[in-house]
Amino acid sequence: MERKTLDQREEMSDLERLRHSCAHVMAAAIAKLWPDAQFADGPAVDNGFYYDVELSHRITPEDFPKIEAEMKAITKANAPFERVIVSRAEALKLGETGHLGALADRSVPSKFKLDLLKDIPEGEDISCYRSGDFLDLCAGPHVMRTGNIRAFKLTTVASAYYKGDEKNPQLQRIYGTAFPNKTELDAYFAMLEEAKKRDHRKIGAEMGLYVMDTEYTGPGLPLWLPKGAAICEQLEKLAKETEFAGGYVLVKTPHVAKEKMYKTSGHLPYYAESMFPPMEVKEAGEGTETADRYYLKAMNCPHHHRIFAAEQRSYRDLPLRLAEYGCCYRYEQSGELFGLMRVRSLNMNDSHIYCTPEQFAAEFNAVNEMYLKYFKIFGLEKYQMRFSTSAPEGMGKKYVDEPELWKQTEDMVRHVLKDSGINYIEVPNEAAFYGPKIDVQVWSAIGREFTIATNQVDFAVPKRFGLTYRDKDNTDKTPLCIHRAPLGTHERFIGFLIEHYAGNFPLWLAPEQVRVLTIGEDAAVVEFARGILNELRAAMVRADADYGTDKINGKIQRAEQAKVHTMLVVGPRDVAAGAVSVRVHGKGNQGVKPRAEVIANILQAIRERCP
RNA sequence: GCCGGCGUAGCUCAAUCGGCAGAGCAUCUGAUUUGUAAUCAGAAGGUUGUCGGUUCAAGUCCGACCGUCGGCUCCA
Numbered sequence: 070m071e072r073k074t075l076d077q078r079e080e081m082s083d084l085e086r087l088r089h090s091c092a093h094v095m096a097a098a099i100a101k102l103w104p105d106a107q108f109a110d111g112p113a114v115d116n117g118f119y120y121d122v123e124l125s126h127r128i129t130p131e132d133f134p135k136i137e138a139e140m141k142a143i144t145k146a147n148a149p150f151e152r153v154i155v156s157r158a159e160a161l162k163l164g165e166t167g168h169l170g171a172l173a174d175r176s177v178p179s180k181f182k183l184d185l186l187k188d189i190p191e192g193e194d195i196s197c198y199r200s201g202d203f204l205d206l207c208a209g210p211h212v213m214r215t216g217n218i219r220a221f222k223l224t225t226v227a228s229a230y231y232k233g234d235e236k237n238p239q240l241q242r243i244y245g246t247a248f249p250n251k252t253e254l255d256a257y258f259a260m261l262e263e264a265k266k267r268d269h270r271k272i273g274a275e276m277g278l279y280v281m282d283t284e285y286t287g288p289g290l291p292l293w294l295p296k297g298a299a300i301c302e303q304l305e306k307l308a309k310e311t312e313f314a315g316g317y318v319l320v321k322t323p324h325v326a327k328e329k330m331y332k333t334s335g336h337l338p339y340y341a342e343s344m345f346p347p348m349e350v351k352e353a354g355e356g357t358e359t360a361d362r363y364y365l366k367a368m369n370c371p372h373h374h375r376i377f378a379a380e381q382r383s384y385r386d387l388p389l390r391l392a393e394y395g396c397c398y399r400y401e402q403s404g405e406l407f408g409l410m411r412v413r414s415l416n417m418n419d420s421h422i423y424c425t426p427e428q429f430a431a432e433f434n435a436v437n438e439m440y441l442k443y444f445k446i447f448g449l450e451k452y453q454m455r456f457s458t459s460a461p462e463g464m465g466k467k468y469v470d471e472p473e474l475w476k477q478t479e480d481m482v483r484h485v486l487k488d489s490g491i492n493y494i495e496v497p498n499e500a501a502f503y504g505p506k507i508d509v510q511v512w513s514a515i516g517r518e519f520t521i522a523t524n525q526v527d528f529a530v531p532k533r534f535g536l537t538y539r540d541k542d543n544t545d546k547t548p549l550c551i552h553r554a555p556l557g558t559h560e561r562f563i564g565f566l567i568e569h570y571a572g573n574f575p576l577w578l579a580p581e582q583v584r585v586l587t588i589g590e591d592a593a594v595v596e597f598a599r600g601i602l603n604e605l606r607a608a609m610v611r612a613d614a615d616y617g618t619d620k621i622n623g624k625i626q627r628a629e630q631a632k633v634h635t636m637l638v639v640g641p642r643d644v645a646a647g648a649v650s651v652r653v654h655g656k657g658n659q660g661v662k663p664r665a666e667v668i669a670n671i672l673q674a675i676r677e678r679c680p
Numbered sequence: 681g682c683c684g685g686c687g688u689a690g691c692u693c694a695a696u697c698g699g700c701a702g703a704g705c706a707u708c709u710g711a712u713u714u715g716u717a718a719u720c721a722g723a724a725g726g727u728u729g730u731c732g733g734u735u736c737a738a739g740u741c742c743g744a745c746c747g748u749c750g751g752c753u754c755c756a
Binding site for chain 1: 751
């Protein structure tokens, strides 16, 4: 974990202060129940706090009431949080006697606290906080007294590696949350319950959008059902229209490639563990036998690079924008799979733009504008643009060893961002190995953060593939490449949209756009309904009809539950009038209108992609 | 991949201390001619995730595996 600077600590909000203080109270309660507890870090986080602890006893949610009761007693005692500045020698002694993160001296040292002590730079104050008998190494700040903590609750227990490193021991991480008062605490849990109802895994199953056939297809390999596939199709159509207008050209590439492809790109061996294992293919020949390894493609870029290389390129051909809805396969670790958000087969809204340095700013900016255009269509407002740059310590290891090029391209991107007035944060040491990137971060219903779109600069891989264009001065030059996926992947983007809309898709995206519901079984009514259905389908509207013998209430109930966007109710009265009664999902009865007008309105709303 | 929780009909969930595996919805069959959120009746549906163990007896206890959920690590 990054050490917070003094300034950042000063900025800690009242709520963070409260939560971090509550973490101390929880630690004190655990120390009382299990004196051998060894505490590591216990910060405030987005929705509460946690404390990492090593403990022989395996804490389960059944222990929570017991811990919470101890916490209650501590807050009731209302002891002050006292800040104690100690010398390094004193701190070491407290650690050696096991008194850091503990109620008293112990026979074993506070090993994690001693380790954390090493991270405090010489010359910086070493502060401890005492609340009642509990003493902890801590930078603070805290609330005044334990009694200031009035509303708290433990939520889950999980495991976490010490300092987030796989090689370190796993600790028990106990999560809790705290709020200024009980009303806000209750409201938070009510909100969580609501969020769970938006979970794309739940809605995806209810609406019949996709299934994970883990037994036959495999984990992380979704089967898109007709209704989910319909959404994929609409996204793809949107992307193709937008890209066509933006001067992109479509290409198509196979799902497998020889080992040489990924050796050249640099993905092998570094990316190998994220790829499906290779297939050995033997070709028997006349007295010879050749063997090749083929890999399922984990990304489209190498294929596109080879398309660039397939023809002679002049500066007059640039920028060249190759686009493809390419299906890639990544062998994500089993514990990382998460519904549609993290899968092993992914359809990327991919493109690679090859350009000269002079063209770069305009191209990069056009990509950003494309993002914003999409976000407007989807009414996406809560996102964070994240500009990831390199760091000197990673040069030649995590990043290709071209410090000058890094600086140049990072400056180029920074300028584009500043000039376009886009709001963003800059994060050092998070770039791709081939260049800086901009990711768009969003949050799932249950609060998990995801990259939904990405825009990356690549000044390294085209060189590895020997890509060149003939410039004005009659010399061969290597193009810059922009990798971009504004709609990310179908899987993640649709997972996100399900939660964003809570399954209530706008008309243009709704899996079932229209359902015609008949009243009675009168032949004239059914014929009238069928006429409307046929007209809608001829116009590519995803429409269906319910001619069954149920009462209209039953038909409406089922259509509403299926989240059908528009219901057209027709009965004998409507046949006579040449009209239909319109009902919109979640909005109720919209009244009777002439048939032609209703159909025209539907087609217009779809064409304009009304929100 | 690691730590922990969970796995009963298509779905949501019952089944007391280890003692005959059940309900609602959905499905199927029949009846019902219906105007804005559920018409009635009947039928069918299971090697309790898989494999092994303990026991007179296992959905229930133990172990391994598979899957999934919450995190960690990682990432579009």
